[in-house]
Amino acid sequence: MSANKDFNVKWGMAIDLDKCTGCGACMMACQAENNLAPVADASNKQRVINWLVVYEMSNNKSFPDHEIAYLPRPCQQCAEQPCTTVCPVVATERNEEGGIVSQIYPRCIGCRYCMAACPYHARCFNWFDPVWPKGMEKVLTPDVSTRPRGVVEKCTFCHHRFMQAKDKVRAGGGNIYVRGVDNKLHCAVPEEDYITSCAEACPNGAIVFGDLNNPDHQVHKLVTGNANAFRLLERLGTDTAVYYISRREWVRRLGDNYLPDEETQKPRQILPKRH
Amino acid sequence: MGFDRRTFIKFAAGASAGIMVTPLPWKLLDDVAIWTQNWSWIPSPRKGETTYTNAFSKLDPFGVPMKVRRVRNMPVRVLPQPGHPLGGGLSALSIAETQLLYSPSRLQRPQLRGADGKFKEVSWPEASRKFQEELRNAGQNIAFISGDENSSVTEVLSALANALGSNDIYLMPSEAQSAAKAAELMGFNARFGYDLEGSDHVLAIGANILENWGTVLRNRRIFKNSHPHSFRNKETNKEDTANTAALVYAGPLQNNTAAVAESWLPIYPGTEGVLALGIANLLIAAGKTAPAADFDAFKDFVAAYGPEKTAELTGVDRKKLEAEVAKLLAAEKPLLIIGAASGSGAGAAALIAGMAVNALLGNINRPGGITLLPKAGKILKNAAPLADIYRNDLTQFFARREKPALLLIHEANPIYALPNPEACKAALKAVPFKVSFSTFMDETSALCDLVLPLSMGLERVDDAETPYGSGKISYCISAMVAKPGAGVLNTGNVILSVARRLGKDLGFELYEDLLRAKARLYEKSSFESLAAGFPAESDEKVEAGAFSFKPGILDKAFALEGNKGKVRLAAYVRASLGTAKTGIPPYSNKTLRADELRGNLMSVLINGATAARNKLADGDKVFLEGGGKKIAARVRVFEGIINDAAGVCLGFGHSALDEFSQNKGANVMELVTAAPEPETGLNFWCKAGVDIYKA
Numbered sequence: 001m002s003a004n005k006d007f008n009v010k011w012g013m014a015i016d017l018d019k020c021t022g023c024g025a026c027m028m029a030c031q032a033e034n035n036l037a038p039v040a041d042a043s044n045k046q047r048v049i050n051w052l053v054v055y056e057m058s059n060n061k062s063f064p065d066h067e068i069a070y071l072p073r074p075c076q077q078c079a080e081q082p083c084t085t086v087c088p089v090v091a092t093e094r095n096e097e098g099g100i101v102s103q104i105y106p107r108c109i110g111c112r113y114c115m116a117a118c119p120y121h122a123r124c125f126n127w128f129d130p131v132w133p134k135g136m137e138k139v140l141t142p143d144v145s146t147r148p149r150g151v152v153e154k155c156t157f158c159h160h161r162f163m164q165a166k167d168k169v170r171a172g173g174g175n176i177y178v179r180g181v182d183n184k185l186h187c188a189v190p191e192e193d194y195i196t197s198c199a200e201a202c203p204n205g206a207i208v209f210g211d212l213n214n215p216d217h218q219v220h221k222l223v224t225g226n227a228n229a230f231r232l233l234e235r236l237g238t239d240t241a242v243y244y245i246s247r248r249e250w251v252r253r254l255g256d257n258y259l260p261d262e263e264t265q266k267p268r269q270i271l272p273k274r275h
Numbered sequence: 276m277g278f279d280r281r282t283f284i285k286f287a288a289g290a291s292a293g294i295m296v297t298p299l300p301w302k303l304l305d306d307v308a309i310w311t312q313n314w315s316w317i318p319s320p321r322k323g324e325t326t327y328t329n330a331f332s333k334l335d336p337f338g339v340p341m342k343v344r345r346v347r348n349m350p351v352r353v354l355p356q357p358g359h360p361l362g363g364g365l366s367a368l369s370i371a372e373t374q375l376l377y378s379p380s381r382l383q384r385p386q387l388r389g390a391d392g393k394f395k396e397v398s399w400p401e402a403s404r405k406f407q408e409e410l411r412n413a414g415q416n417i418a419f420i421s422g423d424e425n426s427s428v429t430e431v432l433s434a435l436a437n438a439l440g441s442n443d444i445y446l447m448p449s450e451a452q453s454a455a456k457a458a459e460l461m462g463f464n465a466r467f468g469y470d471l472e473g474s475d476h477v478l479a480i481g482a483n484i485l486e487n488w489g490t491v492l493r494n495r496r497i498f499k500n501s502h503p504h505s506f507r508n509k510e511t512n513k514e515d516t517a518n519t520a521a522l523v524y525a526g527p528l529q530n531n532t533a534a535v536a537e538s539w540l541p542i543y544p545g546t547e548g549v550l551a552l553g554i555a556n557l558l559i560a561a562g563k564t565a566p567a568a569d570f571d572a573f574k575d576f577v578a579a580y581g582p583e584k585t586a587e588l589t590g591v592d593r594k595k596l597e598a599e600v601a602k603l604l605a606a607e608k609p610l611l612i613i614g615a616a617s618g619s620g621a622g623a624a625a626l627i628a629g630m631a632v633n634a635l636l637g638n639i640n641r642p643g644g645i646t647l648l649p650k651a652g653k654i655l656k657n658a659a660p661l662a663d664i665y666r667n668d669l670t671q672f673f674a675r676r677e678k679p680a681l682l683l684i685h686e687a688n689p690i691y692a693l694p695n696p697e698a699c700k701a702a703l704k705a706v707p708f709k710v711s712f713s714t715f716m717d718e719t720s721a722l723c724d725l726v727l728p729l730s731m732g733l734e735r736v737d738d739a740e741t742p743y744g745s746g747k748i749s750y751c752i753s754a755m756v757a758k759p760g761a762g763v764l765n766t767g768n769v770i771l772s773v774a775r776r777l778g779k780d781l782g783f784e785l786y787e788d789l790l791r792a793k794a795r796l797y798e799k800s801s802f803e804s805l806a807a808g809f810p811a812e813s814d815e816k817v818e819a820g821a822f823s824f825k826p827g828i829l830d831k832a833f834a835l836e837g838n839k840g841k842v843r844l845a846a847y848v849r850a851s852l853g854t855a856k857t858g859i860p861p862y863s864n865k866t867l868r869a870d871e872l873r874g875n876l877m878s879v880l881i882n883g884a885t886a887a888r889n890k891l892a893d894g895d896k897v898f899l900e901g902g903g904k905k906i907a908a909r910v911r912v913f914e915g916i917i918n919d920a921a922g923v924c925l926g927f928g929h930s931a932l933d934e935f936s937q938n939k940g941a942n943v944m945e946l947v948t949a950a951p952e953p954e955t956g957l958n959f960w961c962k963a964g965v966d967i968y969k970a
Contacts, residue, residue, distance in 0.1 A: 016504045021485050021495075021531035024851040024866035028370040031862045032352055035320060038374065038861030040934035045869050056868060058914070063882040064541055064592065066914035068534050106309040129317055133933070135377035136861065137318035139351045141344075146319065148312045200355060203364025203495035204485070204535070208504070227507040247505045247514070 008177070008185040010079070011098040011157055012212035012241035013199070014222040014229065015072055017251050019206035022054050022070030029201035030074075033158060035140045037130030049124040051075070051155040052198055059250040069251050072207065074198065075122040075155035076232060076240035077101050083114035083123065091152075098187065098211070099241060100157050108151040115152060119233050120240075123154045157209075158196040165194040186214045212241060219243075227265065230255045235267035323347035329356050329808020331739050331753035332369045333423070333732025334857055336449075337491040337850070338742035339369040340808065343733065343756045350376070350733055350757045356808060360749060361742070363496025367851035371860030372733055376757060380715040380858070380933035382728035384762040394726070399764065402727060407773050409708045409725075413681035415440030420669060422447045422687025422856060424661070425739040427793060428767050431781065432685060434658040435770055438779035442659060443679060445669040447687050447855075448619040448958075450488060451743035455665035456957055457626030460825055462568075465647035465817035466662075467630070469612060470746045471497045473643030476606030478523045478554075478599065479532060480629065481547035481621065481961075482614030486531040487848040489612075489744015498522060498535070521606070523599055525550055525591070526616050527845035528880060528922045529915030540599060541917040544845040545962025546589040547613055548625030549833055550596075551632050552577050553585025554611070557600040558635045565634035569823040573631065576826035590917050608643025609636050615961050617846040617925060620694070622952035622959035624832030631824045639819045647817040648748055651740055654792050655781055670694065670949040670958040673702040685712045685766050686729060690719040691929065692855035694947035694960045695902060712766040717856060718931040729766055734759035736787050736806065737767075748813040750797050752790055752805035831953035838901050838948060840964025841889060842881065842921040846943050852926030858936030859926065870911050871924065877940030879908035879967070880922030886912050888919075889967055899923065901965035902948040906941035921967055 030036070030052045042048045052074045059067040077094075081101050084092045091107035092114055094100070103123075115123040126149045132140075140146065143160035147153050166176055169188050180186040191210050199207035210217035215224075223229045223243040230252050231240045246252055252264040262268055294300055323346045332339035340359035344352040350373045356362050375381075385402030386394040397405075410417065419436050421429040424446045436444045446452060454467050471477065471494060482488040485495050501520035508515050524533040525540035525547070533539040542550050556577045564570060586593040603609045613629030615621035630645065638644025651661040670693055682703070693699050700722065703709060709723040720726045732753060739751045759765075767786025774781045783789040794802040797811035805811060849871075851863045864872070871878050879899060886892060893912040898905045899921060908923065916922045927940025946965050949958035 014504070018505060019499065019502060019535060021534050023367060023486060023531055024849075024863070025365050025367045025370060027866045028367045028851065028860075028862050029365060031865065032370050032374070036862070036865075038935065039865065041874075041938075042864040042867065043869065043873050043875075048865055050865055054866070054868075056870075061914065063884065063914045063916065063918065066529065066882075068529050068915050070534060106305070106312055109308075129314070132318060133377060133379045133861070136374055138321070138349055138377065139373040140318060140320035141351050142320045142322045142325075142346050144320065146317055148314060148317050151312065201365040201370065203366070203492050203499070205364075205499040222504055222506065225509045226505075227509045227512060228505045245504055247507070 007096055007099050008213060009098040009187045010212040010241055011100055012077065012210070012219055012243065013074070014208045014219045014243045014245055016206045016208070017069050017071060017244055017246040018248070019204040020070045020072060021204060022056060024054060025201045025203060026072050026198035026207065027052050027054060029197045030155070033141060033144070033197035035144045035146050037132055047127055049126065049153065051124070051153070057251060057254055067248070067250070069246065069248065071244065072198065073120060073122065074242060075101060076120050076238065076242045077157060079239035079241065080237055082117040082119065082238065086113040086117045088113065098162065100159055102156060102159065103152060103154050105145065105147050105151045105153070110150040110152065112152060119236055119238065123152050125152050126150060161196065162189070162194050165189040168193060180214065182215060184213070187211060191217050228252070230265055232256070234265070235270050237271040321346060328754055328756045330733060330756050331751045332372065333426070333737050333753060334372055334375065334854070335366050335368045336854060337366060337487065337489065338739065338745070339366050339492055340751065341365070341369055345756065359808065360810060360812060361490050361493045361745070363492050363499065366492060367863060367866065368853050368857065368860055371862055374861045375857060376731055376733060378715060378861070378933055380931070382713060382716055382726060382763070383760055385728060386726040388724045399762070402725060403769065403773065405725060406710055406727070407776055409681050410439070410773065411777060413679065413708070416680040417441045418443035418445070418672065418679040418682050420445045420447070420682070420684045420687050420689060422685060424449060424451055425742050427738050427789060428685060429661070429664065430653050430655050430658040431767050431770050431786070431789065432683070433664060434655040434781050435774050435779065437657040437659060438774065438781070444659065444664055445667045445672055446664055447689065447692060448669055449743065450614045450618065450621070452665045453621045453623050453626050453957065454743065455662055456623035456955055457630060459662065460623060460828060460955065461627055461630060462820065462822040463647055464650070464820065466650055468646035468648040468746050469610065469744055470643050470646050471610065472746060474520060474608045474610035475643065476521045476602060476609040478525065478603060478609065478611045480525040480550055480611065480613045481616050481625070482612045483526070483530050483532050483616055483848065484612060485535065487618050487850050488614050490742050491850070494744070521602065527917050527920045528847060530616065530847050533915070538599070540591050540595055542589040542591050543917060544616065544843050544920060545837060547621065548628040548829070549580065549585060550589045550591060551611070551613055551625065551628035552580040552829070553582060553589065553591070553596060554600055554603070554632050555628070555635055556580045556585070557582065557597065558604070558632065561604055563635040565631070567631070567634060567824045568821055569826065573824040573826045576830060603636065610638060610644055611636070616848070617961065618848050620949065620958070620960035622832060622957050623955040624829050624952060627825055628829055640816055646746060647819060648741065649815050649817050652796055654789065654796070657781065666956060668957050671951070673699045678702070678705045681708045681710070682706045683710045684719055684723070686714070686856055688717040688719045688855040690722060691717065691942060692944065694944050694949040696942060696944055697904070712769070715857065715932055717858065718929065721931045727769065728763040730759040730763040733757045734763065735765040736790060737765070738790050738793065748815055750800070750805065750811040752794065752802065754806040828954045832955065835950065835952060835959060835962070837950070837960070837962035838964045840901055840966045842885060842919050842965060842967050844901065844943070844946060844963040844965045845916065845920045845922045846925050847922055848925050852924070858929050858932035859939065861935050864935060864939065872927070872940055873909060875938045875940065876907060876909045877924060877927050878911040880911050880913040880916050881920070881967070882914050882916050882918060883912050884918055885920070886910060891967070891969065896970040897967055898970050899946060899965045899967055901946035901963055904945040906943070906945055907970060908941070921965060
């Protein structure tokens with residue numbers, strides 16, 4: 001229950017909605033990397049497990065003034081996470097090595113309080129045991145365990161890739177944390193060595209991943225001082241690690257329930273911490 | 276000493292304290308939590324040494340280089356191959372290639388249709404004997420269909436067909452075929468290459484260049500590089516970044532390309548070529564000329580396609596059209612790309628009109644424009660050049676009365692992918708003996724007499740020569756990254772072996788030997804370097820020579836009308852739904868939104884005005900009727916589509932393949948009928964009207 005901690009490293013994303021075409025490559029890559037089971041009928045979205053979902057957004061104008069945009073939504077990895085605080089068995093917590101909100105499957109008792117608490121619908125419940133067609137289990141990746149029915153799962157920012165990147169640093173005799181030019185401790189894992197599967201797969205480079213606190217990382221440069229960057233449901237005060245970027249005002253306004261006279265990025269009220 | 280009350284309390288207190296102190300109950304609880312989630316029927320990932328091998332996708336037709344992660348030599352993940360000239364990220368289909376190795380619809384053994392009409396498993400020697408016998412009996416009355424225009428297998432098939440005395444060989448209809456025909460009619464002894472890297476303004480008409488046109492990953496990498504992330508400085512409130520190239524999309528609906536394009540020009544489906552003529556009219560009015568032999572005749576012809584007329588015919592907004600043409604004129608290196616939103620059936624006339632615009636812009640063989648690439652080379656003496664094979668139209672083959680005695684189909688599913696599948700089915704049934712080389716039991720294979728299980732792309736060595744849409748000549752060889760199952764072989768080897776046994780030796784014992792010989796055509800490369808994932812590239816160009824715009828052909832072609840109906844059919848492609856060959860890959864149907872497919876009912880997109888005109892509302896179950904067939908759909912009111920058009924997604928409605936593809940929506944091609952495009956020798960099916968009414 002590590003809410004409210006301000007860590008040296010804060011893994012995060014910047015997703016450029018002006019580049020996303022909604023092709024679904026990120027969703028496919030996420031499923032393949034994290035050993036999600038395929039299902040024959042995925043039309044009942046309340047029963048389908050996806051760690052990352054691409055939503056279609058509309059400016060709600062009639063033809064020919066209509067515009068669309070696509071919004072990929074992984075777990076927002078909140079710093080003020082509503083999910084961990086409600087977990088009765090500490091099956092989910094925010095990791096101090098970068099602020100990734102984990103899910104510990106063997107601890108999860110399937111109460112789904114976390115799902116109810118998550119304002120981003122980022123968590124999924126295994127209503128059924130995962131089933132792979134005969135033989136398809138042979139292509140499970142070795143880094144992520146499969147999950148049985150009865151537990152909740154979610155995007156982990158491909159945390160196993162972080163572990164592998166750290167191992168590489170250690171194997172090279174380096175320290176995981178080094179002091180940067182700003183005199184703060186930063187992760188020594190090179191930016192290109194830890195990238196989530198979705199960011200890696202995106203052909204348009206719409207998803208940028210890195211340490212939001214590291215001034216050398218592209219993600220930091222993209223969101224710091226960028227008036228086109230915003231976060232989802234900012235006024236809830238969840239302090240998420242996923243930023244979105246768009247030149248389009250109507251896209252930015254859909255990021256939160258803005259009143260007509262409210263400016264984006266400046267919601268009139270943000271809920272206090274530890275609400 | 277008795278067990279009195281005090282002793283009992285002491286014992287109880289001690290036990291309570293002991294339980295609290297000992298880790299045993301917590302450990303047991305933890306173990307229970309773990310072991311109640313560790314059931315034998317839930318598979319565990321296999322651990323082992325990881326290695327990486329480069330490969331090139333043979334399932335995705337849009338040129339996808341990949342890096343395959345293998346654990347204990349078993350491929351588990353497809354990853355991007357950085358640095359590849361056609362690469363950059365991944366396509367949805369390529370990601371699922373490792374899963375598709377174990378698709379429930381994969382064919383593991385040859386299947387021969389028995390006298391009772393049912394398939395029975397036979398051994399490869401038996402299947403091979405039967406195939407050879409039927410080929411011998413059919414003599415020269417044979418026809419071949421190839422579903423892979425980039426692979427040398429097509430060359431092998433063509434060589435065998437010619438050796439047996441037939442030149443009846445077809446490719447599945449594609450954009451490349453339309454372009455090849457257009458190039459031939461215009462007098463170019465070349466294929467069109469698109470220098471997207473060098474262009475600063477791309478106008479895509481119909482061609483969904485970021486989803487299913489050309490070298491998609493390369494297109495998207497170029498888009499990524501020319502469109503930096505926006506950064507509006509909080510202090511100055513000004514954009515610090517600017518796009519280095521503009522992308523404009525013209526098409527009937529806001530598809531993936533339109534979603535990120537700078538602007539969208541809505542036009543009616545099937546009017547792509549007419550829009551190009553309207554643009555040509557404005558360019559000529561602005562003083563542009565081209566060194567075409569028939570330029571004056573073309574100028575007279577396009578005089579009839581003034582902005583008003585173009586707006587009336589295509590539905591485009593006149594002011595927007597004029598503004599876009601002004602931007603084309605202002606750009607330093609503008610490029611026009613034209614194609615069918617559905618990926619095939621555009622005919623050749625639209626391509627000619629598009630190339631005429633490029634010629635007016637001075638784009639032929641200019642950086643950032645159209646590069647005239649040399650035609651594909653071949654090494655088998657008997658094989659027909661690829662450009663000749665493109666002349667044969669498959670839809671016309673299915674429509675013709677005389678049928679061959681034997682039809683061989685390699686990695687193609689025409690029964691699903693061509694217009695009017697029922698008529699194609701009837702035509703296929705009329706062929707006495709049909710052989711399908713296929714990885715999956717698809718709709719076409721299910722109707723064949725002999726089905727030969729083909730190794731999947733990851734399980735064989737194969738090649739890809741300059742996928743359509745490339746900017747320059749390239750040659751890639753895909754290495755074998757997975758051991759093929761005992762029952763599958765690759766078409767190249769089977770054909771070479773059968774040809775030898777028929778006394779028509781094609782000069783190579785193994786398909787890999789042929790690829791090794793082909794690799795030698797590329798001076799700076801070797802088979803080994805190509806197979807390691809380093810493609811050969813060449814900047815070779817062909818001189819334009821004398822060319823013409825063929826206004827006579829355009830005139831007749833654009834007068835062609837499709838089926839009539841209340842609305843125009845705007846078929847579109849969602850590449851994540853796979854291809855006709857693969858069906859919907861595992862994981863893909865999870866990418867569909869609830870408003871695209873609900874249960875087994877797909878959506879039809881119409882805008883609010885069209886819905887009101889047809890007395891329909893969002894969520895209504897409707898029938899779409901055209902060409903004597905009807906399919907069911909649910910209305911989705913979507914304002915990103917032009918008036919009086921109905922957007923329907925291709926890729927649904929499979930009756931074969933596996934549970935991931937079946938019972939999902941309907942096949943839109945059922946509503947479409949192909950008609951000959953005058954004087955081009957190709958069939959056209961991008962202009963279909965359908966009726967829409969409440970179910």
